[in-house]
Amino acid sequence: MKQKVCLAIFLSLAIICKAQTFIYPQNDSIMTEYNDGKFWVYLNKNDIVVGLSCFEEKDNYGKYYHLDIFIKNLSERPIIFRPDSVYSNLLTKKDDTLKLEVYTNEEYQKKIKRSQTWAMALYGISAGINTGTVGYSTSYSTTYSPKGYTYTTITNHYDANAAYQANVASTNQMLILGQMMDNDRTMREQGYLKTTTIYPDEAIIGFMNIKRKKGKVLTVNIPIDNYIYTFDWDVNRK
Numbered sequence: 001m002k003q004k005v006c007l008a009i010f011l012s013l014a015i016i017c018k019a020q021t022f023i024y025p026q027n028d029s030i031m032t033e034y035n036d037g038k039f040w041v042y043l044n045k046n047d048i049v050v051g052l053s054c055f056e057e058k059d060n061y062g063k064y065y066h067l068d069i070f071i072k073n074l075s076e077r078p079i080i081f082r083p084d085s086v087y088s089n090l091l092t093k094k095d096d097t098l099k100l101e102v103y104t105n106e107e108y109q110k111k112i113k114r115s116q117t118w119a120m121a122l123y124g125i126s127a128g129i130n131t132g133t134v135g136y137s138t139s140y141s142t143t144y145s146p147k148g149y150t151y152t153t154i155t156n157h158y159d160a161n162a163a164y165q166a167n168v169a170s171t172n173q174m175l176i177l178g179q180m181m182d183n184d185r186t187m188r189e190q191g192y193l194k195t196t197t198i199y200p201d202e203a204i205i206g207f208m209n210i211k212r213k214k215g216k217v218l219t220v221n222i223p224i225d226n227y228i229y230t231f232d233w234d235v236n237r238k
Contacts, residue, residue: 022231023217023233038068040070041053041231043231045227046075047074049071050069051071051072052231054231056235061111061115062211062212065212067208068206070204071204075200078200080196081198081204082223083194085223087099087102090216091215093215100211101211102208102209192206193207214237215235215236218233220233
């Protein structure tokens with residue numbers, strides 16, 4: 001039962017989110033909107049529109065600043081979006097500037113796999129301990145001597161078939177857990193932004209994650225075609 005509970009908790013896809021407050025710049029022309037409950041900010045520069053929605057996210061693999069990113073090419077030439085060029089800084093509560101880790105798809109998948117490997121190892125240890133005790137049982141018998149003394153006999157039994165069946169069940173559970181973990185990684189990869197050529201009048205939308213740390217102002221920089229689209233967010237928890 002404990003194994004099933006741990007399995008259900010680990011594979012739960014529940015995500016806790018907290019939206020952030022955008023800090024409006026003084027110079028740039030910004031357009032904002034709510035779309036499906038999310039607050040979006042759009043910046044149009046050099047015939048390229050970059051939109052961003054930012055919120056905190058907590059799931060089974062950690063805490064992040066989650067970025068939904070929209071890019072529209074209004075120019076007459078192809079442009080290339082490179083996720084590994086996106087970078088972010090955090091103004092800490094001590095007014096220091098801290099560089100945050102922005103995960104590419106490959107880095108995020110590695111992080112998930114490391115977490116899953118640890119979870120699989122712990123689950124395997126727990127399953128092995130439980131399986132090892134299944135085949136054993138103990139019985140007690142009481143006898144009385146002619147003089148009225150009581151004797152208790154303890155007998156240990158081992159049921160090889162029960163142990164075998166428990167081992168088979170444990171192995172099947174491990175295989176099912178492995179497949180569910182693979183499916184979870186595949187699902188989380190869908191929509192994660194990768195290097196993409198955006199042709200004239202085309203647009204892309206997807207997401208990226210930043211490793212979350214506590215601070216006051218989160219700055220997200222998205223370089224595209226020799227221009228850096230910068231967005232500041234108030235992440236200070238009141």
